[in-house]
Amino acid sequence: MELDPVVLARLQFAFTVTFHIIFPSFTIGLAAWITTLEGMWLKTRNDRYHDLARFWTKVFAVSFGMGVVSGIVLSYQFGTNWSRFSEVTGNVIGPLIGYEVLTAFFLEATFLGVMLFGWDRVPPWLHFCACLAVAVGTTASAFWILSANSWMQFPTGHEVRDGIAYPVDWLKIIFSPTFPTRLGHMVVAAYITTAFVVFASGARWMLAGIAPENAKTMLRMSLGILIVLVPLQGFLGDASGENTLKYQPVKVAAMEGVWGSEEGTEGPLPWVVFAWPNEAEERNDYEIAIPYLGSLILTRSLDGTIKGLKEFSEDLRPTVAIPFFTFRIMLAMWGIMMLAVITGGYLWYKGRLFDSRTYLRLARFLWPIGFIAVLAGWYTTETGRQPWLATGILRTADAVSPVSAGAVLTSLILFVVVYGIVFSAGTYYINRLLKVGPHVRTKGEDEDVSGRRPLSGAKDVGREVIEAGE
Structure with a gap:
């Protein structure tokens, strides 16, 4: 059987982007969650918010690192497997990705060190500002990536000369007609994804008796935002579908x-x-x-x-089965989310949220539901655009690099092996952190005169790492 380099290149990109999108969809919401916790600590001086902020910062560090690594691989693939895509659309896509680096990644990289290691080294207000800057940076990154992808879905503001796309109106390029609804849909999806991870972790801690007061705070805060965002996501998804019907009718069909x-x-x-x-x-x-x-x-x-x-x-239709089924998977996940939120809201109203062990046992398994919905949504979006890579400009089959199928297959196998090792280790470590739980301050651990908390020096970090690995 002769291997098709186009199919293999698509499989490789699908594999790597599947791993990558998991982490931004988590860290976008996680950065906002940490910023909220620290802001509430600054306002109330309630130690629970401070302890939780420090704990989730460790989870953020691992997730952010894996997201960066997997994202760099995607950039290389534009040159190795999709050189024709870079040639035809590079005048438009290249600057958009460059803006993402300049406005988002540089912002995150500048303040990430302060966020991770500045707890006892800078004033609390400055550390809060660093967390806020990282949260803004992660959202800005989503802005530019969604802008580039939306232009590929429905290109505007360009002209094609000799088969090459050239920018004409950058505002039309950045704000493609499909962009606003897709951006809102994705950012809210990221917040929901993080909220369900926090909610499931709170349920897990309550059942295990780990830091029960912190667990209650996590359950209340995550459920509160989910009660708002999950129904809102239904309206945003409907608006995005209506927009898609207008500009990409074959995808909706x-x-x-x-x-x-x-x-x-x-x-x-x-x-x-x-x-x-x-x-x-x-x-x-x-x-x-x-x-x-x-x-x-x-x-x-x-x-x-x-x-x-x-x-x-x-020749203008996508393969129907993939967007048909992934769309229904996404809807099913949203339905389960609504059921969980309505049930949790009712129990909260009745004062039984923390005592209903049946509900908590089920809730602790909800942590992957947001990831599944995000992946299903992206598969629907990307496979539904086929056979185009940039609609009306470049077909996927014409965008692949002149490389042999064997070379693509070899690199795909290597990616599977390396990703399996690296990301399994990262996921295992995050799970161990969640199993250990946060360091809970005792009465003897008072703040110093500067208002900083003497909690996580090197000794405490080392202790937590050792406990997580046990």
């Missing part, structure tokens, strides 16, 4: 499993709960659908229609 006919889609649309897309026969097998609901969701009317897949040329 694939997501919804709408085939229609060459003459057009007729009648009200059902919403397909489950089906097996049959691309050979251009229909759905084993379909389970709710009548009229598809029209109501997509067109805001009971008898509205959209363009079906058959109305698009076959």
